[in-house]
Amino acid sequence: MDEDTDDILNNIIDDDDDANIQMTPAELIQKMEEIWINEKFAPELLPHEQEIVDLVLSQISAMEDNVETLPSADFKKGFYQLEIDRIRFVVTSYLRHRLEKIETYVLHVLKEDEEREEAYLSEAEQQFALKYKEALEEHFDNATMFYPGLPFEDWKSNFVRPNMNSFVFLKAKSNVEGVVVDRGQGDDNEIVDIKAGSQMLISYKGVSDLIKKGDLRLI
């Protein structure tokens, strides 16, 4: 199945989409799946991978054009269409998970993004987040400002934060040293070395940087 896909995809010219990223289509789809699963299981919003999403979307439209040229009676066409649908599902699911996280933690996400140099939100997502925040604020102000002089509950200052201590399954892609496992109470923090290829269940807080760098992946 993958060879057939590669056949169809290699009919497309995709050499200079992005100057820095050169991947075969199979690698691209694998990377897309990896960031999809990472986003699904991570409790907080991960940095956006807008270039990969754009590349995959252009691949999908190129594949669709190719499939149109096949004769309709050819039943391989069904398989290609199914493959296109499944790849499209991965992309939309990735974007939907991000939107969901943005909506739940909107104040936290916007504040963190201001403080960080490399934004985790793409520009379109930033616009969406700002508009959503305004709509929420207006709605809640409408609901609570029914009498002058009420104690300001100040829901805006108590953010809804993602739970950084939730546990995640992960798999190591390369050797990692010095991961701090925080026991929580007291100061008996362990330092663990993780070997390449091993799988473990660990609290998200210690490994969040490594996931963003790409040495570990969630499963």
Added chain:
Amino acid sequence: MFGEKAYLLIKELDRNRDSLPPYNTELLSEIHNEVKQLVTENQEDANVSEQSRLVENVSYVPTLKIRHAAIKRNIRCILAYHYNRLKCLKTIRWQFGSILPPEVKANLSQAEIDFFSKYSSSLMQYMRGIGDDGGVNLAVNLKPPKSLYIEVRCVVDYGQLELTDGSALLLKKNSRHHLPRTECEELIRQGVLEHVV
């Protein structure tokens, strides 16, 4: 007892977990009145306390604190009520698209209708901005597609349906069709077609 009506409000939401009950304006206005009463009483007592504290040792501080806690609790319940209704409304938007069915619309307050239209338009703008041409509709493919064609049965008389490859199909009530998934998904969500397993 303070906060009882607020508790009733939350209980009403809890009873209708996934659907939106009508916006309970009477209960909300009762809670508003209770809060206003508490606030005014608090303000009077706060003023009294200032003067009389210098003369006698009368302090109304514990009473003030109790009333303040009750006011805060009422406001929290109001906020929780609104927030959970918004959550429900968002799920409805993802299911039904940007046009609200009239039964749902009857249950919403004006502010919620405004919020819905704003949310809908910002969502549409986001979706239009993702892909290069025309954008990607994120509301399709909510579950991973398992097969290309699905068997559907028509629930209501829909009339003519134009497929993407040009052919037209007459959808009468209780007619069964074997159609590609992309065509049917929208209609299944609207309730016109029904997926037959």
